[in-house]
Each structure stands twice: as C-alpha cells, then as structure tokens.
Amino acid sequence: MGLSNGEQLCSRVACPCDRAVNFEGWISVRGRKLSGKKTVITGAASGIGRATALAAARKGARLVLTDVNEQGLAEVVDQVRAEGGVVENSRALDVSDYEAVTEWAEQVHEQLGSVDVVMNIAGVSTWGTVENLEHRHWKRMVDVNLMGPIHVIENFVPPMVAAGRGGALVNVSSAAGLLAFPWHAAYSASKFGLRGVSEVLRFDLERHGIAVHLVVPGAVDTPLVHTVDIVGADRDDPRIQAWIKRFRRHAKQPEQVADIMVRAVEKGTYLVHTQFDIRFGYWWARKFAWPYEFVMRRANDLFTTFLPKQERTPDQV
Numbered sequence: 577m578g579l580s581n582g583e584q585l586c587s588r589v590a591c592p593c594d595r596a597v598n599f600e601g602w603i604s605v606r607g608r609k610l611s612g613k614k615t616v617i618t619g620a621a622s623g624i625g626r627a628t629a630l631a632a633a634r635k636g637a638r639l640v641l642t643d644v645n646e647q648g649l650a651e652v653v654d655q656v657r658a659e660g661g662v663v664e665n666s667r668a669l670d671v672s673d674y675e676a677v678t679e680w681a682e683q684v685h686e687q688l689g690s691v692d693v694v695m696n697i698a699g700v701s702t703w704g705t706v707e708n709l710e711h712r713h714w715k716r717m718v719d720v721n722l723m724g725p726i727h728v729i730e731n732f733v734p735p736m737v738a739a740g741r742g743g744a745l746v747n748v749s750s751a752a753g754l755l756a757f758p759w760h761a762a763y764s765a766s767k768f769g770l771r772g773v774s775e776v777l778r779f780d781l782e783r784h785g786i787a788v789h790l791v792v793p794g795a796v797d798t799p800l801v802h803t804v805d806i807v808g809a810d811r812d813d814p815r816i817q818a819w820i821k822r823f824r825r826h827a828k829q830p831e832q833v834a835d836i837m838v839r840a841v842e843k844g845t846y847l848v849h850t851q852f853d854i855r856f857g858y859w860w861a862r863k864f865a866w867p868y869e870f871v872m873r874r875a876n877d878l879f880t881t882f883l884p885k886q887e888r889t890p891d892q893v
Contacts (some may be wrong), residue, residue: 610636610693610841611637612636612638613636613637613693613743614637614640614688614689614690614691614692614693615632615637615638615639615691615693615694616642616684616691616693616694616695616728616732617629617632617639617642617695617697618643618671618695618696618697618698618725618728619642619671620641620643620652620666620697621647621649621651621652622643622648622799623796623798623800623830624697624796624830624833625643625695625698626648627830627831627833627834628695628697628833628834628837628838629641629652630652630656630659630831631831631835632693632695632838633661633662633663634659635838637661637662637693638662638663638664639661639664639666640663640665640666640684640688640691641653641663641665641666641667642667642669642671643698644670644698645668649666650666653666665687665688667680670724671698671720671725671728672720672727673727674723674727677724677727677728677731681728681731681732685735690732690735690736690738690739691732691735692741692742692743693743693744693746693841694728694729694732694736694743694744694745694746696724696725696728696746696770697746697748699720699721699724699748699750700717700720700800701717701804701805702763702804702806702807703759703762703763703804703805703806703807704761704805704807704808704809705759705880707808708808709807710807713762713807714765717762718762718766718769720766721763721767721769722765722766722770722773725747725770725773729745729773733781733786736784736786737781737784740784741785742784742785742786743785743787744787744788744789744841745777745781746791746837746841747774747788747789747790748837749767749768749770749771749792750763750764750792750793751792751793752764753768753771753792754792755854757875759806774789774790775790778846787841788846789840789845789846790846790847790848791850792847792850792854793850793851793854794828794849794850795823795824795826795827795851796828796829796833796850797824797827797828797829797830801823801824832850836850
C-alpha cells in the first residue's frame with residue numbers, strides 16, 4: 577500500500593506531529609500521561625463522567641470534579657477515595673451557570689494552581705420534531721451541552737496556556753454531532769457546536785502543547801437513556817420501549833467508554849470513536865452522500881410513526 581500525500585510529506589520533512597516536546601511530565605505533543613495530573617471532570621456523578629473519574633483516578637490522576645447532582649457527586653468522591661484515588665476538589669454546580677463555574681475555577685486555581693487536563697462530559701438530551709420542540713428545549717440543550725463546556729474552557733484553559741506545561745482538553749460530543757439522526761435537531765445543535773469548538777481549538781492550542789480530543793460516543797447505556805425527554809411522543813408506547821431495549825442491547829457500558837477515552841488521551845487521538853458503527857457511518861456519510869440521504873429519510877419516516885396520527889402527514893397515517 578502506498579503512502580498518502582501527508583505521509584510522504586512527513587517522511588521528507590521534520591513533521592510537527594512527531595516532534596517531542598519538553599512539557600513537564602508529558603510524553604509528547606500527541607500523548608499525555610494522567611498520573612499525577614490535575615484533572616477536571618464535569619458530569620462526574622453518573623454515567624460516562626462517573627466511569628471516567630474512576631478510570632482516571634486508577635491511572636493516578638488528581639481529580640477536580642463537578643456535577644449538578646450533589647448526592648451522586650459525593651458518592652463518587654467517596655468511591656474514588658475508598659479505592660485509594662485522589663480527589664483534590666469537588667463542587668456541585670450547574671455548568672450552564674457561568675458565575676458558578678467562574679467562582680469554582682477561582683477556588684481551584686487558588687488551591688491548586690492551573691490544572692493539566694479538562695474533560696467536558698456533562699450533558700443532557702431532548703429529542704423531538706421541530707413543531708413539538710419549545711424554546712426551553714432548544715435553550716437547555718445549548719446552555720448545558722455547548723455553553724457549559726465553553727464556560728469550563730474559558731475559565732480553565734487560559735491558565736493552562738499561561739502555565740506553559742501543555743495539557744489536554746477532552747470534549748464529549750456525540751454521534752449526533754457527526755450524523756443527522758431523526759428528532760435530534762436541538763441536541764445536534766449543541767453537539768455539532770461543540771464539535772466545531774473542538775476542531776478550531778485543536779489547531780489553536782497545539783502551539784501551547786495542549787492536545788484536544790473530541791469524543792463522539794454512539795449508544796451508551798447511561799442514566800440519560802432513562803431520562804431523555806422525547807417531546808411529542810409517549811415513552812410508554814410499546815414500539816418506543818422496544819427501541820429503547822434494542823438500544824441498550826447494542827450499547828456500550830460507561831466503563832468501556834471511559835477506558836477508550838483515557839487511552840485516547842494517553843495516545844493523543846483527536847477524534848475518539850467508541851463504536852465501529854459510528855466510525856463507519858461517519859465515513860460512509862462523507863463518501864456516499866446520496867445513499868446517506870436515503871437512509872436518513874427512511875429513518876425519519878420510521879420515527880414519524882411514533883407520533884400521534886393527527887401529527888402525521890396523510891401519506892404517513
């Protein structure tokens with residue numbers, strides 16, 4: 577198999593992607609050790625955030641944790657410490673509250689100085705057709721899933737830059753940040769947005785030795801599966817329940833996703849897939865536009881059957 581143009585170029589010149597850097601304690605600009613690193617994790621009380629906190633602690637990370645669920649957060653802190661891990665700081669707060677995030681960041685910096693790793697994992701989900709979604713649904717998706725990570729980034733990343741030690745920024749988007757899933761308009765607005773932020777910061781922060789990692793999970797069996805707000809449809813509909821059961825059978829466990837994320841940080845992977853089907857689907861959508869459009873139209877037709885009959889078009893009844 578021949579080399580790509582990029583590989584040929586890298587073989588002729590000193591490629592920056594292979595350069596070693598001397599940021600204290602890091603492997604290189606592409607790989608990051610977590611041992612001893614001050615690591616911020618949002619959404620740490622449950623699901624992927626909880627599993628990642630435990631996985632990072634087992635790697636020796638010094639954790640700085642937050643979640644809106646105070647009781648769940650306290651339980652995770654206790655579990656980490658019971659396993660011999662280190663939690664330097666924890667605070668229950670809503671990442672969509674800029675003032676709360678800013679106050680917390682000031683406390684963390686006063687206590688610990690700048691951090692080394694930031695993991696934006698907190699998120700919420702709402703599905704629905706455009707005629708059923710209300711302003712509050714759109715706003716909540718953007719406030720938590722997009723502005724939440726931005727609040728964390730603007731408070732924690734500039735001090736990382738100033739410290740000059742390099743580091744890592746992990747943003748958890750979604751497969752819905754890559755593909756046009758039915759009823760995901762509000763959710764995808766936030767997740768595509770976070771993907772865009774990550775794509776730009778990937779190159780902007782490289783000069784500071786800060787690697788950016790964009791995680792795009794597919795099906796993951798987290799508490800979010802049971803709390804997702806499906807606007808305009810009855811969650812108790814046997815057909816929807818059947819799809820939820822099918823989703824859970826196919827889904828990864830949060831612990832599996834956490835392990836993939838931690839390995840990606842250590843290896844320096846930018847786009848982090850958790851399932852082959854999403855990796856393939858993203859490749860397929862880019863290479864075969866017409867078949868992708870056909871499949872997405874059929875998927876939307878299927879989801880429309882979950883709506884009350886009065887909300888369907890005549891040919892869908």
